[in-house]
Amino acid sequence: MGITGKPTLGRAERDIVALGIALTAVMLFVATGSSVLPGVVRSLLGTGHAPDNVLSSALLLNIALIIFGWRRYRELTEEILVRRTAEEKARILAETDPLTGCLNRRALANATERLRLNANLRGHSIAFGMIDLDNFKKINDLSGHVAGDRVLIEIAARIRARLPEDALLARIGGDEFAFAVPFDGAQPLLIDQLATSIIDVCNESLLTGFGSTGVTMSIGLASDSERVEGDRDFDVHALMHNADIAMYQAKKQGKNGYFWFDPTMEREFNKRIELETGIHQALANGEFEPYYEQQVDLETGELLGFEMLARWNSPDLGLVKPEVFIRVAEEMGVIAKLSEQLMEQAFEDAKQWDASLSLSFNISAYQLSDPWFAQRFLKLLVKHNFPPERVELDIAENCLHENSEQVQSIIASLKNQGIRINLDDFGKGLSSLDYLRSLAFDRVKIDRSFITGMQDEASNSKIVDAIVSLGAKLNVSIAAEGVEDQDILDALRTMGKLKGQGYLYGQPETAEQVHHRLTAMGKFNRAGEPLARHESDPVVVDIANDHRATGS
Ligand code: C2E
Ligand code: CA
Numbered sequence: 030m031g032i033t034g035k036p037t038l039g040r041a042e043r044d045i046v047a048l049g050i051a052l053t054a055v056m057l058f059v060a061t062g063s064s065v066l067p068g069v070v071r072s073l074l075g076t077g078h079a080p081d082n083v084l085s086s087a088l089l090l091n092i093a094l095i096i097f098g099w100r101r102y103r104e105l106t107e108e109i110l111v112r113r114t115a116e117e118k119a120r121i122l123a124e125t126d127p128l129t130g131c132l133n134r135r136a137l138a139n140a141t142e143r144l145r146l147n148a149n150l151r152g153h154s155i156a157f158g159m160i161d162l163d164n165f166k167k168i169n170d171l172s173g174h175v176a177g178d179r180v181l182i183e184i185a186a187r188i189r190a191r192l193p194e195d196a197l198l199a200r201i202g203g204d205e206f207a208f209a210v211p212f213d214g215a216q217p218l219l220i221d222q223l224a225t226s227i228i229d230v231c232n233e234s235l236l237t238g239f240g241s242t243g244v245t246m247s248i249g250l251a252s253d254s255e256r257v258e259g260d261r262d263f264d265v266h267a268l269m270h271n272a273d274i275a276m277y278q279a280k281k282q283g284k285n286g287y288f289w290f291d292p293t294m295e296r297e298f299n300k301r302i303e304l305e306t307g308i309h310q311a312l313a314n315g316e317f318e319p320y321y322e323q324q325v326d327l328e329t330g331e332l333l334g335f336e337m338l339a340r341w342n343s344p345d346l347g348l349v350k351p352e353v354f355i356r357v358a359e360e361m362g363v364i365a366k367l368s369e370q371l372m373e374q375a376f377e378d379a380k381q382w383d384a385s386l387s388l389s390f391n392i393s394a395y396q397l398s399d400p401w402f403a404q405r406f407l408k409l410l411v412k413h414n415f416p417p418e419r420v421e422l423d424i425a426e427n428c429l430h431e432n433s434e435q436v437q438s439i440i441a442s443l444k445n446q447g448i449r450i451n452l453d454d455f456g457k458g459l460s461s462l463d464y465l466r467s468l469a470f471d472r473v474k475i476d477r478s479f480i481t482g483m484q485d486e487a488s489n490s491k492i493v494d495a496i497v498s499l500g501a502k503l504n505v506s507i508a509a510e511g512v513e514d515q516d517i518l519d520a521l522r523t524m525g526k527l528k529g530q531g532y533l534y535g536q537p538e539t540a541e542q543v544h545h546r547l548t549a550m551g552k553f554n555r556a557g558e559p560l561a562r563h564e565s566d567p568v569v570v571d572i573a574n575d576h577r578a579t580g581s
Pocket of ligand 1: 355
């Protein structure tokens with residue numbers, strides 16, 4: 030087939046026809062020539078008559094035909110050669126990734142199938158490896174796409190150098206590569222060694238002059254070795270799919286490693302794919318819904334505001350909690366979109382609450398890896414005409430470990446606009462007191478595990494007490510998460526002035542439930558309606574031990 034998709038055989042056929050004409054002419058030439066030429070010779074020697082005119086004309090015509098046929102044949106041969114060269118070039122271009130010179134995704138399946146058949150003929154198997162770079166997005170985000178491209182080119186060249194001559198290497202997506210390599214099925218360890226050496230590619234320093242890029246690799250491996258005998262229908266797509274599943278497992282097990290496919294991985298993988306598809310649909314259909322958890326002054330019981338907590342109203346799965354979908358949304362790269370959808374709804378809900386009530390959001394580390402996060406957030410505030418002074422952002426400690434300079438500048442921009450920043454889940458991770466000093470948080474939220482565990486272990490109580498005193502000394506306000514019952518509340522009250530939230534005050538509620546709650550308190554201010562009570566009156570929250578709300 031030509032590049033246009035039209036068959037080129039027609040021309041070859043014409044070529045054959047031209048050759049046929051020339052051959053026929055040659056045969057006729059031989060036939061007519063054998064009777065005409067001796068006559069010509071005899072006539073020239075004066076020993077006979079000139080040959081018959083008709084036969085002489087036929088001979089001349091034959092000669093003309095031979096010359097014409099030969100020239101046409103030469104032209105066509107040249108034309109075909111040029112065309113075939115162009116087609117070959119087009120084929121190579123169509124099968125090659127222009128950046129790295131590797132095969133591209135389109136060409137991979139056929140090339141792997143050819144490699145597999147050849148390997149099988151020699152009694153060998155093939156191993157297929159799916160490679161996904163970890164943290165590659167960061168290079169693009171921080172150093173730009175040109176730098177990202179250079180890293181990809183270098184990584185491709187280094188992988189190529191580690192693969193045997195007869196192996197295939199393809200780039201099948203932004204930061205995804207794949208390889209296929211023939212091997213002796215009885216020696217899978219050779220492939221283990223190969224995978225390890227490919228992973229090492231990223232440990233070599235000086236990737237295109239950027240020093241350590243922090244990029245690592247996850248590899249999934251699958252082989253046809255168990256299927257070489259008997260199973261002639263084994264599909265190369267199944268091999269690639271299995272390697273993909275193994276790669277997902279490698280990612281899940283902490284990245285920077287490789288896994289061989291095992292059939293038990295498939296179920297989990299399918300569940301994950303279903304979840305990802307569900308999340309995509311949920312984003313398109315607006316199935317994510319903000320729920321709100323009350324935040325209270327523990328001493329007075331006054332309602333201070335609400336923390337927005339994401340819920341997924343899935344038609345298939347019911348009400349889904351964030352622990353199921355936030356991490357997946359982060360890994361899918363859609364967390365910012367999801368979060369912004371919820372923020373937009375929340376601003377509209379909270380605009381109708383009493384202006385004294387704050388609204389807090391949880392911000393994921395992925396969102397903070399976007400250098401434009403502050404600008405995007407402020408744009409949303411302006412769009413919804415929501416006062417920045419009412420907004421608090423919860424940033425978990427794990428966001429601070431990497432790229433702390435960027436996070437620091439994002440925090441500074443937000444604080445400049447009057448937004449308050451809380452250090453969330455304090456104590457849960459590798460807490461660094463340095464963050465408290467350097468990042469000037471408005472509030473530190475002690476992780477729920479310390480609060481709920483206060484009654485079980487005296488040490489938890491001591492830790493909470495120490496954090497509260499530290500807050501007082503550093504002049505940082507402290508909040509307690511997970512105030513589940515009266516005993517915890519009583520204990521916390523003895524420690525100092527704290528803000529808190531927890532099931533003692535009720536579970537996270539829908540906008541509708543908050544509407545009813547605030548209406549009863551005279552703190553709901555439907556656009557334009559006057560408040561039923563005086564704004565400055567503190568609102569005291571009834572401790573609600575009933576767990577009617579379904580939000581948690
Ligand atoms: P978090 O920020 O620590 O939020 C508080 C979590 O504790 C909520 O869980 C809440 O329902 C639960 N909780 C509140 N009071 C109590 C209590 O007294 N006892 C117990 N055992 N639990 C209590 P939820 O809603 O499942 O949220 C879990 C986490 O998901 C949140 O932890 C937050 O880190 C994250 N998250 C929620 N919404 C969002 C979001 O929109 N964006 C991001 N990035 N993360 C979110
Ligand atoms: Ca939080």
